[in-house]
Amino acid sequence: MSVTATIDGKSVDIREGESILEAARRCGAEVPTLCYDSRVDPSASCRLCVVKVDGRRLPVASCAHALTADMNVTTSDDELEENRKTILKLVLSENPTEECRSCIERGPCELHSLATDYGVESDYYDGAISGRIPEDSNPFIARDYSQCILCYRCTRVCNELEQAHAIIPEGRGFGTNIVAPFHESLLGSNCTFCGQCIQTCPTGALMDKKMLGKAVAEDVTKVRSICPFCGTGCGIELNVAKGEFIGVTPDWDAPASAGSLCVKGQFGIDFIRSPDRLTTPLVRRDGVLQPATWDEALTLLVDKFQTVRAESGPGAFALWSSARAPSEGNFLMQKLARAVLGTNNIDNCSRT
Amino acid sequence: MAVMVGRGAMTNSIAELENAKLIFATGTNTTETHPVLALRVKRAVARGAKLIVADPRRIELTGLADRWLRLRIGTDIPLYNAMAHVIIKEGLYNKEYVERRTEGIEELADFVKGYTPQVAEKISGVPAEDIIATAREYATAGNAAIIYTLGITEHSCGVHNVQSLANLGLLCGYFGMESAGVNPLRGQNNVQGAGDAGCTPNYLPGYQRISNREAREAWEREWGVPIDPNPGKTKISILDEIMEDKVRCVYIMGENTAVSDANVLKTRAALDRVEFLVVQDMFLTDTAKMADIVLPAAAFAEVDGTFSNTERRVQLLNKAVEPPGEARADWEIFLDIINRMGYPLHYNHASEVWDEQARNSPILAGINYDRIRMQGIQWPCPTTDHPGTPYLHKEEFFSEKGYFQPVPHVDLAEPPDAEYPLILTTGRRRPTYHTGTQTGRVDGFELLVPREGLEVHPDDADALGIADGDLVEISSRRGSLQLNAIITDKSPEGVVFMTFHFPEGVLTNILTTDAHDPVTETAEFKACAVKVAKVTEPEEIPASG
Numbered sequence: 047m048s049v050t051a052t053i054d055g056k057s058v059d060i061r062e063g064e065s066i067l068e069a070a071r072r073c074g075a076e077v078p079t080l081c082y083d084s085r086v087d088p089s090a091s092c093r094l095c096v097v098k099v100d101g102r103r104l105p106v107a108s109c110a111h112a113l114t115a116d117m118n119v120t121t122s123d124d125e126l127e128e129n130r131k132t133i134l135k136l137v138l139s140e141n142p143t144e145e146c147r148s149c150i151e152r153g154p155c156e157l158h159s160l161a162t163d164y165g166v167e168s169d170y171y172d173g174a175i176s177g178r179i180p181e182d183s184n185p186f187i188a189r190d191y192s193q194c195i196l197c198y199r200c201t202r203v204c205n206e207l208e209q210a211h212a213i214i215p216e217g218r219g220f221g222t223n224i225v226a227p228f229h230e231s232l233l234g235s236n237c238t239f240c241g242q243c244i245q246t247c248p249t250g251a252l253m254d255k256k257m258l259g260k261a262v263a264e265d266v267t268k269v270r271s272i273c274p275f276c277g278t279g280c281g282i283e284l285n286v287a288k289g290e291f292i293g294v295t296p297d298w299d300a301p302a303s304a305g306s307l308c309v310k311g312q313f314g315i316d317f318i319r320s321p322d323r324l325t326t327p328l329v330r331r332d333g334v335l336q337p338a339t340w341d342e343a344l345t346l347l348v349d350k351f352q353t354v355r356a357e358s359g360p361g362a363f364a365l366w367s368s369a370r371a372p373s374e375g376n377f378l379m380q381k382l383a384r385a386v387l388g389t390n391n392i393d394n395c396s397r398t
Numbered sequence: 399m400a401v402m403v404g405r406g407a408m409t410n411s412i413a414e415l416e417n418a419k420l421i422f423a424t425g426t427n428t429t430e431t432h433p434v435l436a437l438r439v440k441r442a443v444a445r446g447a448k449l450i451v452a453d454p455r456r457i458e459l460t461g462l463a464d465r466w467l468r469l470r471i472g473t474d475i476p477l478y479n480a481m482a483h484v485i486i487k488e489g490l491y492n493k494e495y496v497e498r499r500t501e502g503i504e505e506l507a508d509f510v511k512g513y514t515p516q517v518a519e520k521i522s523g524v525p526a527e528d529i530i531a532t533a534r535e536y537a538t539a540g541n542a543a544i545i546y547t548l549g550i551t552e553h554s555c556g557v558h559n560v561q562s563l564a565n566l567g568l569l570c571g572y573f574g575m576e577s578a579g580v581n582p583l584r585g586q587n588n589v590q591g592a593g594d595a596g597c598t599p600n601y602l603p604g605y606q607r608i609s610n611r612e613a614r615e616a617w618e619r620e621w622g623v624p625i626d627p628n629p630g631k632t633k634i635s636i637l638d639e640i641m642e643d644k645v646r647c648v649y650i651m652g653e654n655t656a657v658s659d660a661n662v663l664k665t666r667a668a669l670d671r672v673e674f675l676v677v678q679d680m681f682l683t684d685t686a687k688m689a690d691i692v693l694p695a696a697a698f699a700e701v702d703g704t705f706s707n708t709e710r711r712v713q714l715l716n717k718a719v720e721p722p723g724e725a726r727a728d729w730e731i732f733l734d735i736i737n738r739m740g741y742p743l744h745y746n747h748a749s750e751v752w753d754e755q756a757r758n759s760p761i762l763a764g765i766n767y768d769r770i771r772m773q774g775i776q777w778p779c780p781t782t783d784h785p786g787t788p789y790l791h792k793e794e795f796f797s798e799k800g801y802f803q804p805v806p807h808v809d810l811a812e813p814p815d816a817e818y819p820l821i822l823t824t825g826r827r828r829p830t831y832h833t834g835t836q837t838g839r840v841d842g843f844e845l846l847v848p849r850e851g852l853e854v855h856p857d858d859a860d861a862l863g864i865a866d867g868d869l870v871e872i873s874s875r876r877g878s879l880q881l882n883a884i885i886t887d888k889s890p891e892g893v894v895f896m897t898f899h900f901p902e903g904v905l906t907n908i909l910t911t912d913a914h915d916p917v918t919e920t921a922e923f924k925a926c927a928v929k930v931a932k933v934t935e936p937e938e939i940p941a942s943g
């Protein structure tokens with residue numbers, strides 16, 4: 047019994063539950079997609095991923111069909127590519143290419159990079175854009191549905207993956223819009239502001255409001271890190287432009303989170319730029335905390351520690367470390383306690 | 399749990415939850431405290447897993463659950479004991495596993511005889527048939543995962559709660575099984591890492607007991623100094639020692655303990671009294687304001703370093719931006735102090751601090767920065783060619799065997815009475831985090847929790863003549879404060895709820911009791927007796943009320 051199929055002439059093993067698209071990508075074929083997000087059920091709406099399967103009269107959407115034994119699949123030929131070009135043209139005709147903020151600020155969006163790959167230009171003209179821009183004062187998510195191509199990735203991610211049920215498609219055909227039921231703004235809807243709709247959107251229709259206008263794509267570097275809030279330890283990318291933190295994107299490869307984030311990891315990191323961060327040591331003089339140099343502060347600290355240790359011994363010290371601070375700081379704090387002050391009076395503040 | 403299987407960490411991995419056939423979530427408001435981890439639970443449910451939730455309060459999870467066990471606050475032990483009773487009586491436990499890997503089944507069987515589902519129903523309010531059904535489904539699920547959070551640990555009987563829960567996992571052979579286990583979800587990002595690093599009075603780095611001579615000697619060789627073989631004092635004992643002037647210097651890193659502690663006025667009194675207080679933080683917190691010296695610390699994004707998440711995964715932080723002004727990485731501050739104290743020490747980079755911690759900690763020895771550059775590694779990881787350990791106890795426990803722990807039910811440390819007839823329980827909401835030191839400084843987050851207040855059940859509100867939005871005064875034996883009432887049936891009758899995120903205006907922990915677990919010294923945040931009355935002439939309306 048055969049357990050393989052053929053994709054573009056190559057023999058491929060069959061894996062339980064794998065779609066033609068996933069198998070094709072696994073063996074290196076480049077199949078374009080717009081409505082596909084591996085984490086949710088396929089909607090098979092953009093038709094960009096269609097491939098030919100021997101024995102089928104019509105091409106099939108590879109994202110929505112399982113690869114089965116003995117299938118013979120062609121992912122690319124002139125006809126398929128022509129077809130894809132036509133689809134892209136159609137999509138772009140409703141989507142203004144100029145000044146795509148997403149492309150400028152985040153780097154080419156999925157739609158416009160495909161357009162470039164296929165050499166397709168928008169022939170959109172004023173007035174034909176579907177989609178509207180809702181009045182939405184929420185501080186996190188910028189929504190501009192004139193850019194929307196109705197791929198339903200946002201609604202599927204919100205409903206299936208997040209199960210937040212904050213947004214749904216409303217209306218039909220050209221007039222379809224993504225809405226938060228009963229609400230114009232996402233504030234007051236079921237939205238948890240996890241930001242996952244932004245992250246999946248293949249166009250500039252959904253963007254991170256906090257990052258808008260902060261930088262252009264060329265200036266942005268992404269530094270991998272870990273969300274500092276809860277014990278889940280989601281992977282984040284700190285977006286940095288000209289030495290400034292400007293926002294967060296998810297780390298898709300992080301094992302705990304696999305690209306998901308909640309409102310804290312997605313939108314809560316800007317506390318680090320707060321104007322009231324401490325920038326110098328403070329020492330209490332005449333009853334008031336006053337700025338001091340490191341040397342002043344640490345000299346004072348060490349003098350006091352030496353005196354107390356000489357007078358009262360190691361038991362006169364207690365050190366409480368932080369369940370928020372990196373482990374290296376924690377380790378050295380307990381080394382200070384155990385190896386230098388000579389006490390095991392080291393604890394962390396949170397016993398949770 | 400450590401006394402039973404040798405380790406108190408999450409036994410399994412976050413991703414594994416998705417493939418559990420049954421998830422028993424108890425005392426965990428996971429969608430609020432661990433939103434992304436909760437997605438795994440939601441996905442498991444979407445795939446057909448059974449979800450059983452035990453919680454006194456109506457939360458998002460109870461809405462997703464196949465069964466909601468609405469137990470009375472502080473009655474976890476009879477519930478779990480009765481489940482053990484059913485599982486043993488009906489012979490549903492994993493006999494081969496119990497025989498081969500555990501000890502104490504007879505004692506447990508004997509002990510839980512008295513905890514019939516009917517007895518448990520009387521104490522907990524959970525119908526006996528629900529207890530029986532839950533026990534059967536849990537035992538026969540094939541692989542069932544237990545998850546829990548503060549709801550069961552933040553009690554004066556927190557350790558016993560966990561032990562009676564862990565008995566169930568041991569009975570059914572779920573310790574050492576993929577997508578199963580007994581899983582505490584650590585609240586803060588690096589609770590696990592602080593423990594890994596030895597920041598507890600009785601453990602050296604890598605969870606090696608201070609009384610363990612071999613481990614101590616290894617560290618003595620590393621550091622070239624003798625180490626005190628006696629455990630140090632926990633934070634709660636230190637507070638008393640400060641009042642007796644035995645402890646003269648306190649050094650606090652990165653915690654707003656003057657807001658977050660239970661019975662916070664006691665903590666404040668101690669910090670007020672202590673001769674010399676050093677606080678190292680990013681912000682001038684209420685705690686820092688009490689200090690003699692405040693040292694400015696860098697944020698996580700400004701340093702290289704590691705956090706260990708709740709699934710024991712050591713993950714890398716990369717420095718993205720410079721700290722503001724003269725703020726410095728925590729480890730660099732300690733390094734400077736250590737040198738100034740006359741102990742010469744040098745590290746070129748944070749990775750060398752990690753390496754020192756790892757090389758004398760067998761469970762961490764195989765982890766280094768190069769290996770975790772792309773993905774973190776879960777301890778135990780004894781050697782550099784070891785892939786890490788997604789789930790614990792596969793072949794053996796850290797201890798020789800798995801030891802059952804028969805534990806009795808005890809009443810709340812501070813049960814409601816005629817004077818203080820209601821129970822106050824505390825918790826958190828998603829967009830706010832802990833004392834709000836960080837989330838309180840995020841643009842836009844103020845919009846997400848528009849109404850903070852005291853949640854009161856409609857029946858209690860009726861009895862007290864309180865309407866939604868009324869200003870009320872809530873008092874416990876320790877203090878009182880005023881805030882606005884929110885009438886909701888999320889909590890059962892007799893229980894009021896508030897969060898501890900809002901130090902400005904609403905200092906919840908003035909009320910909470912510091913009655914604590916004798917082993918972990920975790921305080922009973924989850925229940926204290928209070929009274930509530932409508933305020934007729936407000937003194938001053940709190941801003942966040």
Ligand code: SF4
Nearest residue numbers: 204237238240241243
């Ligand atoms: S932010 Fe999250 S909850 Fe809100 S609409 Fe987007 S996906 Fe849904």
Ligand code: SF4
Nearest residue numbers: 194195197198200247
């Ligand atoms: S907003 Fe974006 S993700 Fe949502 S349907 Fe439109 S293009 Fe697709």
Ligand code: SF4
Nearest residue numbers: 273275276280308311
């Ligand atoms: S993004 Fe949310 S769930 Fe993930 S670690 Fe941060 S706070 Fe926790």
Ligand code: FES
Nearest residue numbers: 090092093095109
């Ligand atoms: S990706 Fe398959 S139809 Fe859109």
